[in-house]
Every structure is written in C-alpha cells, then in structure tokens.
Amino acid sequence: MPAQIDMHLIDWSRAQFALTAMYHWLFVPLTLGLGFIVAIMESIYVKTGKPEWKRITKFWMTLFGVNFAIGVATGLILEFQFGTNWSNYSWFVGDIFGAPLAIEGIMAFFLESTFIAVMFFGWNKVSMKFHLAASWLTAIGANLSALWILVANGWMQFPTGMSFNPDTMRNEMVDFWVILFSPVAVSKFLHTVSSGYITAAVFVIGISSWFLLKSREQEMARKSIRIAAIFGLATSLLLAYTGDSSAYQVSQKQPMKLAAMEGLYNGKKGAGLVAFGILTPGKQAGDGKDAFVVKVEFPKLLSFLGYRNQDAFVPGIENLLNGGFKPEFSATHLQEKELALPVTEKITRGRIALSSLAAYKTFKANSDTARCDSALSVFNANFDYFGYAYLNDPMSAIPNVPITFYSFHLMVFLGLYFILFFIIILYLVNTGNLDKKRMLLWTSIWSIPLAYLASQAGWVVAEVGRQPWVIQDLLPTMAAASKIDASSVIITFWLFAAIFTILLIAEIMIMLKQIKIGPKDGGIKNV
Numbered sequence: 001m002p003a004q005i006d007m008h009l010i011d012w013s014r015a016q017f018a019l020t021a022m023y024h025w026l027f028v029p030l031t032l033g034l035g036f037i038v039a040i041m042e043s044i045y046v047k048t049g050k051p052e053w054k055r056i057t058k059f060w061m062t063l064f065g066v067n068f069a070i071g072v073a074t075g076l077i078l079e080f081q082f083g084t085n086w087s088n089y090s091w092f093v094g095d096i097f098g099a100p101l102a103i104e105g106i107m108a109f110f111l112e113s114t115f116i117a118v119m120f121f122g123w124n125k126v127s128m129k130f131h132l133a134a135s136w137l138t139a140i141g142a143n144l145s146a147l148w149i150l151v152a153n154g155w156m157q158f159p160t161g162m163s164f165n166p167d168t169m170r171n172e173m174v175d176f177w178v179i180l181f182s183p184v185a186v187s188k189f190l191h192t193v194s195s196g197y198i199t200a201a202v203f204v205i206g207i208s209s210w211f212l213l214k215s216r217e218q219e220m221a222r223k224s225i226r227i228a229a230i231f232g233l234a235t236s237l238l239l240a241y242t243g244d245s246s247a248y249q250v251s252q253k254q255p256m257k258l259a260a261m262e263g264l265y266n267g268k269k270g271a272g273l274v275a276f277g278i279l280t281p282g283k284q285a286g287d288g289k290d291a292f293v294v295k296v297e298f299p300k301l302l303s304f305l306g307y308r309n310q311d312a313f314v315p316g317i318e319n320l321l322n323g324g325f326k327p328e329f330s331a332t333h334l335q336e337k338e339l340a341l342p343v344t345e346k347i348t349r350g351r352i353a354l355s356s357l358a359a360y361k362t363f364k365a366n367s368d369t370a371r372c373d374s375a376l377s378v379f380n381a382n383f384d385y386f387g388y389a390y391l392n393d394p395m396s397a398i399p400n401v402p403i404t405f406y407s408f409h410l411m412v413f414l415g416l417y418f419i420l421f422f423i424i425i426l427y428l429v430n431t432g433n434l435d436k437k438r439m440l441l442w443t444s445i446w447s448i449p450l451a452y453l454a455s456q457a458g459w460v461v462a463e464v465g466r467q468p469w470v471i472q473d474l475l476p477t478m479a480a481a482s483k484i485d486a487s488s489v490i491i492t493f494w495l496f497a498a499i500f501t502i503l504l505i506a507e508i509m510i511m512l513k514q515i516k517i518g519p520k521d522g523g524i525k526n527v
Contacts, residue, residue, distance in 0.1 A: 006486065010478050010481050012489040013086070013482075013489050014477060015493060016081070016085060016489055016492060018463075019497055021463075022456060022459070023496075023500040024071065024075055024078050025455065027067050027070050027071030028075070028146070029195060029455050030064075030067045030196070030203055031064065031067055031071050031142050031196070032142055032146055032196030032197065032199075032200065033196045033197035033200025033203075033231075034063065034064045034203065035138055035139030035142050036139045036200075037200055037227060037231055038064055039135045039136045040227060040231065041053060041056055041224075041227060042135050045128075046128050046129065046132050052219070055220065055519045055520070056223060056519060058123075058519065058520070059220070059519035060224070061119065061135075062514050063515070065116075065120055066507060066510050070503050070504075070506075074500060077496065079101060082097075084482065085481060085484070085489060086481055086482060087482040088479060088483075089470055089471075089480035091169075092169070092170060092171060093162075093170070093471060095170055095171065095172045095173055096172070097156075100151045100155075100179075100180075101152060104144070104147075104149060111137060111140070111144065112138055115134040115137040115141065116134075116141075118131060119134045122134060146192065146196075150185065150189040150192055151182075151185045153188060154184045154185030154186075154187075154189070155179055155184075156466075156470060157188070157462070157472055158185075158249070158253045158254075158472060159171075159472060159473075159474055160178055161173060161175040161177075161178035161179040161182070164386075166360055166379065167364075169357075171474075184249045187245040187246040187248075187249050188246060191242035191243055191458075192458070194238045194242055195239055195454065195455050197231065197235035197238075197239075198232055198235055198236050198239060198415075198451060198454075199455055200231075201228040201229070201232025201235065201422070202228075202418065202447050202448055202450075203448055204225070204227070204228035205224075205225050205425055205444050205447075206444045206447060207448075208220075208228070208444075209440075209441040209442075209445055210515070212434070212441055213442070225425060225434065226426070226429050229425045229426035230426060232422040233419070233422035233423060233426060236418050236419045236422055237419065240415065244305060247261075247306070250465075251306030251307060252306075253472070255315055255320055256320050256397065257399065257404070257465035257466055258306060259314075259316050260317070260398070260401045260405060261404055261405060261461060262274050262302060262405070263277060263279050263292060264291070264317065265291045265316045266318055266319070267314050269303065269311050269312065269314075270300040270303050270311050270312075271302040271314040272297035272298055272302055273297055273301035273305065274295050274296070274297045275297055275298055276295065277292045277405075278294050278295070279293070279402055279405060280292060280293055284395075285321055312328040313328050314328075315340070321395075321397065322342050323343070323345065324339055325339065325340050326339055326340070327340055342394070343388070343391070343394035344394050346388040347385075347388045347391050349382045349385040350385040350387060350391075351388075352378065353378075353385060354389040356378040356379040357379050359371075360372055363375055384473065385473070386474055387469065387474045387479070390479045391468070399464055399465050399467040400464055400467065404461055404465040407457040407461045407464070408457070408461045408465075411454050411457040411458045414451075414454035418454075421447060424440070
C-alpha cells in the first residue's frame, strides 16, 4: 500500500499551481497573437512605405511589449513550482518533462529576448527589412515557447516515447521525436495557440472600436480592425478544426475526460453531442438519477466526432468505472483490444506493480538474480496501471464533472460566437458601415473579456478533466507533490495571489494609459 498522503498539502499545492497557471494564461494568449498581428502590420508598412502604417505598428507594438514583460515574469514562477511543490513529479519524469522546458529556455526564450530588443529599439538604427525580420522572429519565438510547453503538457495527457528504469525509479526518454510529434501534443499546440490568436484579434478589434466610438484615430482603427478581423476569422476556423482534432484525441486517449465533458454517465451506441444542458445537482455515478435536468443534443454526433463512426459505442463514466466493454476505435485504428478493466482491477494491478517494484529492489540488493528477474517481469506486466496503486477509492478516478462539462460547453459556445463575430465585423468594416453600429462597437469592447474567459475555460477542461492524474494513468496528483509543510504552500499561495493581482492591475492601468494616449511616434509614453 502507498504511504499516507497529506491531502491538505495536495489541495493547497494544486490551488497554488492553478492560481499561477491561470494568471500566467491571462498574459500569454495576447502575446501569441498580437506578435503576429504587429508583424503583419509592419510588413504592410515595409511594402507600402506609408508612415501611417508605422504609427499603427508602433502603437500595437507598445501594448505587446507591456503584456510580454509581465507574461515572462509569471511564466518563470510557474516553472519553478515543478521543483518546489512537485518534486516527486520532477524526479519521476524529469528526464522527459525537463527536455522540452530546457529547449524552450535555450531556443525560444533567447530568440525572443534577442530580437525583441531590435523590435523595440531598432527603429531607424537598422534597415527596415532587418527590423521587420526581428518582429517576425519575436512573434515566432513567442509561439516556439508555447510549442515546447505544450509538448510537455501533451505528454502528460498521453505519456509516450519513454521507458521506466526500475533501478533509478525514473522514466527515461527513448524517442524524442515520438514525444514531439505525439498526436495529442500536435493537437494541443495548434488548438491552444489558435485560441491565443483569437484573443489578440478580439483585443485589437475591441480597442479599435473604442477609438471609433470616441471619434479618434478613425483611419487607424478601421485599418487595425480589418487586419484583426481577417486574422481572427482565419484562425477561428483553424480553432474549430483543431478543436475537433483535440476532442478526437481525448476520445481515443482519455475517455473519462470525454465522458465528463459531455456529462455522459451511461455509454451508448450512436451517442449524441450535448448542445445545451443543465446537469442534475449532486449527481453521482451509480445513484440511478438522470444526468440532466434538461438537455438538447445533436443525435449520434458524439459517436461520429469521437470515433468517426456514428454508431460507435461511447463509454460513459459508469462504464469506465465498471469495465466489461470493448473499446471502439476509428477506421484508422483496426487493432483488437481486450475488454476494458474495471477501476478496482486497475487498482489491484497497480498495487501489484508497486509491490513487485519494491521486491525487485530488495532482491537486487541481495543479489538474488532469479527472484529479481521474476519480480521485474511482474512489474513490467502491470506497469500500465502503476498510478492506480495510489487510488483508495474507484470513485476518485472521476474528475469534477460539473466544472468540466460547463467549462467545455462555455468554450464551444464562445468559439462559435467569435466565428460569427469576425464575419460580421469584417463585412461591416469592408462596406464602410461599422462606424454607424455603435451597439456592435460596444459589443466588440465587451468581447475582450469573453475571449479571455473562453481561453481560461479551455485550460480548465484540459486540466480538471484529466484529474486525478498529473500523468495520465501513470502518476496521480496525490503522489506527485513535494513532502513539505502545507503552511509554506499556503503562505506562498497568498503571496503569489497578491503579487499577480498587483501585476495584473498594473498592466491594465499601463495598457489603458497607452490606449488613451493613442498612436504616437512609438515607445511607451509617460509611464
């Protein structure tokens, strides 16, 4: 049996990491997209030579710079927590997880920090084309940073390309390219960065709409809206495509998360996709209650999206708890598979793996080769269920269904809203009628927080939906934390909450001040 775990410490460690991650993600999405929008605007300036495009570029570049600086600060604190609060996790998979983080620091971070200096201070000091290249490389560097972070996160959702070393008690990388090009990692990267592009596009449209409402810098505002609307519409369609790809990977690799996303307790063939629903309060697996108070669904769509077969069986939460069904695969996955095991059996096999690993260490220390090899064989046969050894109750394998369900559907609803939003904005700005639509201009401003809300909801689905796992099926959250005093985590939680809130308020104030100043010759004025 695993050692006693301090759940108070676990809860506060999770809360602190969630706090840091959510604050960090308030700054990152804008950086990912606004860097490219600025580079596009500067490309137009270089091509046309018109000074007005230089003014427009410098204005949005200033807002990019403010956001970029604070995003870096919060990101560093986030990464440090893997060593302070999650040292067991770092030890267990540091050889794998550390690689993309190291590449992110060496390659992407230095690429950004080198060229961002040219981007901000190189005007009239380097050639126009060299400055343009610096702007594009800064934007690319920001996205490369996201790539390596998301590769690491994708590996946590679907661990692959590794081998466990029983002598060091660590997982070791055996194929870097399998990790990098994991379908989960690729889908996660494309879906996440495209959500950042939408956030940036909505931000530019919203701020530009404020200028139109105030009858200031109207030509700049129209030009900015046109660029942002085209960029936003293209990337919102990419977001929809990658969202389908991401959900498909979830259905294949994390069926419990999919069941929570759809509030599906009892699986069925030809399962429908919930368009709108209200979950039954207090619903628990196996209690016999209906999952929904009310719901509207698209018939058979969940089966089709999840398995590319409208009649495929989609397992629900209770099916995944009790096992006994045969997992479905898409047409591209033709392999046969055994009946799914109940969680109780997975827990039993996980504990066999844990005890046989301990026996292996003992037999090896005593040079008992025969028994050592036998114990290792038993361990390897049960390694896939290693993480289940730490679960004391099968019900703990179920994530928080209401949070996952509502976050997922909020994200999808807002994603569809933004596609329609960009189409309307682009049509009106091209026909010259946008200035007259004051209600729509105000809607554009208030759409800015909605973009951030959608982005945050996506991360809630990804992280809450995979609980109780830090590494899917391999390491639960409760076994990943450092053995430190909970009071130190509580103190730093409130310290970080205060610091991040101050940083957020400071950024908003600086941003608002720069927006009120409007486009000038460039640079941050009167800060």
